[in-house]
Amino acid sequence: MDHKNLANETIDDARARSIADGVHRVLDGIAEAESRSGRKAGSVRLLAATKTRDVGEIMAAIDAGVHMIGENRPQEVDAKAAGLTRLCMERGYALGTAADAQRHDLVPLPFHLIGQLQSNKINKVLPYVTDIESVDHLSLAQKIAKRAEARGITVGVLLEVNESGEESKSGCDPDEAVDLAADVAALPGLELRGLMTIGAHVDDEATIRRGFAHLRETRDTLLASGDASLAQARELSMGMTHDMAYAIEEGSTIVRVGTAIFGERAFI
Ligand SMILES: *Cc1c(COP(=O)(O)O)cnc(C)c1O
Numbered sequence: 326m327d328h329k330n331l332a333n334e335t336i337d338d339a340r341a342r343s344i345a346d347g348v349h350r351v352l353d354g355i356a357e358a359e360s361r362s363g364r365k366a367g368s369v370r371l372l373a374a375t376k377t378r379d380v381g382e383i384m385a386a387i388d389a390g391v392h393m394i395g396e397n398r399p400q401e402v403d404a405k406a407a408g409l410t411r412l413c414m415e416r417g418y419a420l421g422t423a424a425d426a427q428r429h430d431l432v433p434l435p436f437h438l439i440g441q442l443q444s445n446k447i448n449k450v451l452p453y454v455t456d457i458e459s460v461d462h463l464s465l466a467q468k469i470a471k472r473a474e475a476r477g478i479t480v481g482v483l484l485e486v487n488e489s490g491e492e493s494k495s496g497c498d499p500d501e502a503v504d505l506a507a508d509v510a511a512l513p514g515l516e517l518r519g520l521m522t523i524g525a526h527v528d529d530e531a532t533i534r535r536g537f538a539h540l541r542e543t544r545d546t547l548l549a550s551g552d553a554s555l556a557q558a559r560e561l562s563m564g565m566t567h568d569m570a571y572a573i574e575e576g577s578t579i580v581r582v583g584t585a586i587f588g589e590r591a592f593i
Contacts, residue, residue: 336381348389358573374583397440456481473514488536489525519560537575
């Protein structure tokens with residue numbers, strides 16, 4: 326299965342229909358959770374987590390109402406970007422950094438990197454992605470800033486925080502998040518747009534919610550600091566297929582959903 330051609334653009338009608346059904350179910354779930362928690366309709370954006378999915382599958386999701394995508398691996402960004410950019414343009418969307426190309430007739434469609442980034446892969450993703458959600462230490466942020474400055478661009482970043490404390494997870498220590506966020510936001514070439522976390526891998530609802538609530542409190546601390554470089558740090562990227570409703574009730578502004586749209590992954 327790791328020989329799947331990620332640049333493939335053609336999928337059959339049944340597959341396209343099942344992806345569209347997935348998108349509609351997730352959008353309905355978002356709307357219900359917004360309304361249940363007294364939040365304004367449209368305050369939570371859906372990011373389709375597209376790892377292991379090919380260009381045809383991703384375009385089916387976009388055709389069904391997805392307006393933001395996120396990839397985990399630089400190699401997958403590289404393999405799919407050309408096809409996605411062209412097909413998006415045909416539909417009136419400017420994917421990722423294509424939105425900077427002075428095409429005001431196109432609607433921007435943000436392209437995020439949501440997986441861990443090795444510093445030697447930064448230049449592989451910067452031609453395409455608008456935001457890097459997985460920044461969790463200052464040295465990585467400094468390297469991204471340097472590459473962004475060399476290209477004359479501003480890259481959006483989210484600070485990833487390991488709220489669950491699970492060893493397998495990336496993300497900075499929650500106790501260091503406020504100071505680190507300020508240091509990252511001060512770098513030229515970057516704009517700190519918010520915080521990201523992956524929910525605790527447990528069944529206990531209270532534990533999962535506690536992590537999300539703490540991320541929200543951290544974001545509120547940043548915004549209340551009065552530091553001008555933190556004024557754009559509004560986003561809370563939290564919630565996936567299994568904990569999306571909790572995350573929305575705890576204040577999420579971006580949910581990253583893969584399985585509920587595309588089905589189970591056949592490979593990691
Ligand atoms: C895969 C992935 C998701 C989506 O997970 P699902 O459980 O398939 O919805 C979200 N965020 C990150 C960082 C991921 O790697």
